[in-house]
Amino acid sequence: MLLIPCPHCGERPELEFRYAGEAHIARPADPSSTSDQEWAEYLYFRSNPKGLHIERWRHVSGCARFFNCVRDTVSDKILKTYPAGQPKPDLAVVLKEAGQ
Amino acid sequence: MSDLKITRRSAFEGLHPIQVEGSVTVAPTPYATRFSFRGDAKAASACSKGFGVLLPNDLLKAESDQGRTAISLGPDEWLLIAPDGEVESLEAAIAKALGDQHQSLVDISHRNTAFTVSGLKAETLLASGCLLDLHISAFPVGMATRTIYSKADIILWRTAPDTFHVELWRSFVPFVWGLLEEAAHEV
Numbered sequence: 001m002l003l004i005p006c007p008h009c010g011e012r013p014e015l016e017f018r019y020a021g022e023a024h025i026a027r028p029a030d031p032s033s034t035s036d037q038e039w040a041e042y043l044y045f046r047s048n049p050k051g052l053h054i055e056r057w058r059h060v061s062g063c064a065r066f067f068n069c070v071r072d073t074v075s076d077k078i079l080k081t082y083p084a085g086q087p088k089p090d091l092a093v094v095l096k097e098a099g100q
Numbered sequence: 101m102s103d104l105k106i107t108r109r110s111a112f113e114g115l116h117p118i119q120v121e122g123s124v125t126v127a128p129t130p131y132a133t134r135f136s137f138r139g140d141a142k143a144a145s146a147c148s149k150g151f152g153v154l155l156p157n158d159l160l161k162a163e164s165d166q167g168r169t170a171i172s173l174g175p176d177e178w179l180l181i182a183p184d185g186e187v188e189s190l191e192a193a194i195a196k197a198l199g200d201q202h203q204s205l206v207d208i209s210h211r212n213t214a215f216t217v218s219g220l221k222a223e224t225l226l227a228s229g230c231l232l233d234l235h236i237s238a239f240p241v242g243m244a245t246r247t248i249y250s251k252a253d254i255i256l257w258r259t260a261p262d263t264f265h266v267e268l269w270r271s272f273v274p275f276v277w278g279l280l281e282e283a284a285h286e287v
Contacts (some may be wrong), residue, residue, distance in 0.1 A: 001231065008159055008175055009245065014233035016248060061248045063159065063174030 002035060002076070005016040006059045007067050007083045020056035022046045050053045050090050056084070070094050111213045111270035115277050118284050126220035126280055129265070131184040134212050135194075138177050149203075150197030151190065162244040162257050171212035171244040171257060179255060179267070180231040184209075213270045218263040219278075226256070226264060226285035229276075234260055254274050258281055 002014040028034045028042055047053070053073050058066045070080040070089065079098040080089060110128065118126035136154070137147055144155040144174040148170070155170045155178050156163045164169045182190055187207055194205055217226055223234045231252040232239060236258075244257035244265075252275055255267035268276060 012247075016232060057260055061253050064177065064246070065174055 004057065004059075004069070004078060006062055007081050008063045008065055009059060010037050011060055012059065016059060016061040018058045018060045020058050020066065023054045023056045052079070052094070054088060054091075056082075061079075106239055108210075108235055112179070112215070115274070116281065118277070118281050119286060120221070120284050121278040122220070124217065124221040124225045124284060126215055126217050126225070126277075126284070127216045129216060129257070130212070132209065133182040133184060133186040133190060134208045135180040135190070135207045135265075136177070136208050137180055137194075137203065138205075139198075140176055143201045144176075144178065145205040146193055146198045146201060147178075147203070150194035152193075152212075153180075157179075160243055160245045162242055162259075169257075172256065173244075173246050174192075174254070179187060180237075181267075199210055207240070212266045212267050213273060214265060215263055215265055216259070218260075220262060222262050224287045225280060225283055226266075229279055230254075230256065232256070234264075249276055250279055 003011040004009050004014050004017050015082050028038065031039065031069050034042070050073060052070055054068060056066055058064070066084045068082055068084060068086070070091070071076055071078050074097065080094050082089065103208045108131070111130040118124075122199070137144070139147065141157060143251065144157070148154045151168065153165045153170045154163050157171045159172050159175065162169055167183050171179040173183075175178055180190075187209060189208070193207065204209065226249070227234055230247060232245075232247055239256050239258055243256060243258060246253060246255050249268075250273040252268060254272075254276070257265040257267070259265050
């Protein structure tokens with residue numbers, strides 16, 4: 001089973017977690033003044049990269065907190081997890097820390 | 101006017117006892133008062149005064165004193181357990197200790213229920229559906245966490261080297277009990 005390192009609880013089995021989509025997507029501050037295109041991009045358009053992806057997870061059957069995670073979509077390897085609210089990490093640094 | 105008579109029924113009513121001689125026993129615990137408390141560290145320390153037990157700041161820890169227990173489930177979430185029938189008195193005491201601090205205190209006495217798994221094979225029996233490493237070195241006495249047993253959310257708390265306290269929603273009892281009963285044949 002895949003072990004996911006929750007930033008609060010440590011390594012836990014993946015069945016305790018739920019995936020919650022791409023991270024660091026800010027809601028437009030003033031929705032009524034955005035164009036349809038901008039709103040559609042906020043709602044539906046995602047980067048969907050092959051490689052490193054920064055995404056939200058929720059440790060729903062544990063501490064129940066949302067957190068962010070850097071995962072390689074090719075190998076499914078999780079390189080880093082950090083509490084929600086922290087700034088987006090530099091992916092070059094994350095790769096270096098993970099020794100890749 | 102209709103004449104309603106409300107009686108409390110145990111979630112364990114009608115279930116067969118689970119007991120393997122000299123190996124493992126699963127037994128329902130008595131009714132209890134339970135609260136879900138949410139708040140920051142400052143609110144938690146104020147709540148400790150009203151509740152009478154220190155709400156642990158460290159995650160995944162249980163603190164007990166004189167029949168009351170506080171379990172830290174997450175960075176701002178605690179489960180409080182006290183003897184049955186103390187809902188009103190504790191609510192008042194905690195509200196007084198907290199004053200106007202931002203927090204949430206929810207009575208979940210009737211939503212949750214609990215049982216204990218004890219005996220030499222307690223770890224083995226729980227491992228039938230629980231994915232965590234339950235060895236005493238990885239899950240010491242006093243550790244508590246929300247996790248899953250098969251598909252059901254449970255809160256697992258090790259109260260002694262060979263005893264676990266399992267909290268769960270009462271509607272999950274028949275499901276979890278049935279699986280434990282099956283697994284008990286094989287421990």
